[in-house]
Amino acid sequence: MSLDLTPAALEREAPRLMRARPLLTMNNISRSFGDVRALRDVDATVYPGEVMGIVGESGSGKSTLLRMMNLEDTPDTGDYRLRLPDREDGNLFDLTRYQRRMLCARHIGIVYQNPHLGLLMRQSSSGNVAERLLIAGERSFDVLRARAREALDASEFPLERMDARPIELSGGMQQRVQLAKAIALEPALLLLDEPTTGLDVSVQALVLDTLKRLQRDRKITMVLVSHDLGVIRTMADRVMVMRHGQVVEQGLADQIFQDPQHPYTQQLVHAKL
Amino acid sequence: MSLASLTKDWAATSYGFLDASAKRELRRKMLKAIAVPGCQMPYASREVPMARGWGTGGLQVTLTLVNPASTVKVIDQGADDGVNAASIRRFISRVSGAAETWDTLSASIVQSRHRVPEEVMREDQILVLQVPNPEPLRGVEPNMSIARQMHADADYGKLWLTLYEQIVRKGRIMQGAAYPSMVNGRHVMTPSPIPRWDVPKLNMAKHLTFLSAGREKRLFAVPPFTRVEPLVFSDRPYQVEEHAHLTCRRSGLSGYFMNEIPQDNGGSTFEVSDSNLGIKAIQKAEGAPTEIGETWYRDGEYSA
Structure with a gap:
């Protein structure tokens, strides 16, 4: 099948991508762990309102890149810029630990594959959401409660269980609590690190539906990391394919899935099909 | 001038029990603690002739501060006559020559376990609180x-x-107890296990407060006239214990923090926790010339 990749077609297919200035820009990101080069001169651009999918095999560097986006790690080289209304342009890797924490609390949400990384398992679900608001400075109990309820509701979490501890919940419910926590402050950027891995297919579909609805209703910009091409295909507007710490191909999702150019991408797509 | 006039006779222990280098280190850490209110300063907690957990942190601070002109009051849960309080007070007096007192008004140093006296402390007084766990x-x-x-x-x-x-x-x-409180708008501290009743007494107080944990080797301070604000939600006000309506069975005082004394019939009676305040009230009622100072609470309401 041949794709129409003329500028006019791209303009029709992804108008917001063509018109908007990037929300996130990463340039020349390299990171080594001893002799292992986890990332090699990676460039990434994410536009407002889009879902960027990152695929690749285990060890390809996709989660390392996501951790960089969440400012959990600093690369050996490279810079990272986020276009935010209340922030001057500058390399985010130059920020102090405190500045990074405050920026992430206000502007970046993350859902981890392992809920133990993202949740306080012995605090209530509403408390987990409230913690994010507390870090941002909210000090009214009633407001905390109301906003936690609202975020959990938006994540399609059953509100009658909002004070249950995550340790008492199923994997799918835990991911919804993580999602509620991530969107509580309406972040500019939502990072999703294999959010449906380990869930059974029906729960996976429900979580993806919730993500799609959130993306549609709130226009949240998302970066979705997954090794599952089906998930990426369902969710992503654009796809970045990584291997051995490098980006081997990136483009519109349809283009990547219907007409992969790089041999590794072809191998991935055909392996899935 | 003779050599004898420039030297001292050999003594088994240094003045105030701690040796000079220990006191120098403690003084430096205490100054740092005052400079950064509420911030925990590590120090090399020395051995003192008392078990860890019995007030060794408070004792080391008191021994560093004390001098022959000092007057020392030591209380344990508000009482001057507890075994631990009496032992510490006598020890401090013995190694320093400082005077002992039970009266908050005449003390220059008040070392306390888990209470702040009910009478308002002055600028020239220092409160030393013993802290079991300094980390909130x-x-x-x-x-x-x-x-x-x-x-x-x-x-x-x-x-x-x-x-x-x-x-x-x-x-x-x-x-x-140990209600987490923000000091000077920056560091959260645990104000030792003093009851909620006592936390407001530290806010903008005239006196200097040291809080020291010997076992944990940390000390911190609340300098005079420093904000100490309990962490509270804006729509859930801070509440102290409901002791305002209770009356001391011995002194007849009411409106102060009370100790509950369980009775055989299942009920309770109450005694004022600040034992010396109760004693002074009894003496005053008997006609003795006793001065009771201004108190932080009046009729159970915080008023200072």
Whole structure:
């Protein structure tokens, strides 16, 4: 099948991508762990309102890149810029630990594959959401409660269980609590690190539906990391394919899935099909 | 001038028990603690002739501060006559020559376990609180290295969360003692296990307060006229214990923090926790010339 990749077609297919200035820009990101080069001169651009999918095999560097986006790690080289209304342009890797924490609390949400990384398992679900608001400075109990309820509701979490501890919940419910926590402050950027891995297919579909609805209703910009091409295909507007710490191909999702150019991408797509 | 006039006779222990280098280190740490209110300063907690956990932190601070002109009061849960309080007071007096007292008004140093006296302390007085656990974040962060980072970043979200959880689970804040409090708008401290009743007494107080934990080797301070604000939600006001309506069975005082004395019939009677205040009230009622100072609370309402 041949794709129409003329500028006019791209303009029709992804108008917001063509018109908007990037929300996130990463340039020349390299990171080594001893002799292992986890990332090699990676460039990434994410536009407002889009879902960027990152695929690749285990060890390809996709989660390392996501951790960089969440400012959990600093690369050996490279810079990272986020276009935010209340922030001057500058390399985010130059920020102090405190500045990074405050920026992430206000502007970046993350859902981890392992809920133990993202949740306080012995605090209530509403408390987990409230913690994010507390870090941002909210000090009214009633407001905390109301906003936690609202975020959990938006994540399609059953509100009658909002004070249950995550340790008492199923994997799918835990991911919804993580999602509620991530969107509580309406972040500019939502990072999703294999959010449906380990869930059974029906729960996976429900979580993806919730993500799609959130993306549609709130226009949240998302970066979705997954090794599952089906998930990426369902969710992503654009796809970045990584291997051995490098980006081997990136483009519109349809283009990547219907007409992969790089041999590794072809191998991935055909392996899935 | 003779050599004898420039030297001292050999003594088995240094003045104030601690040797000069120990006191120098403590003085430096105490000055740093005053300079950064509420921030925990590590120090090399020395051996003193008392078991760890019995007030060795407070004792080391008192021994560093004390001089022959000092007057020392030591209380344990408000009482001057407890075995531990009496032993510490006698020890301090013996190694320093300082005078002993039970009266808050005449003391220059008040060392206390778990209470702040009911009478308002003055600018020329120092309160030394014994602290078992100086780290307010211990309950939410077991790794102390991370806890120190959290203090550096003023990252107290998890501490607030424990208060949120208490309201969610129990309908009210259940923290009885050691209520986490923000000092000077920057560092959260645990004000030793003083009851909630006593925390407002530290806010903008005229006196200097040292809080020292010997076992944990940390001390911190609340300088005079410094804000000490309990962590509270804007729509859930801070509440002290409901002792305003209770009356002391011995002194007849009411409106102060009370000790509950369980009775065989299942009921309770109460005695004023600040024992010397009760004694002074009894003496005054008997016609003795006793001065009771201004108190932080009047008729059970905080008024200072």
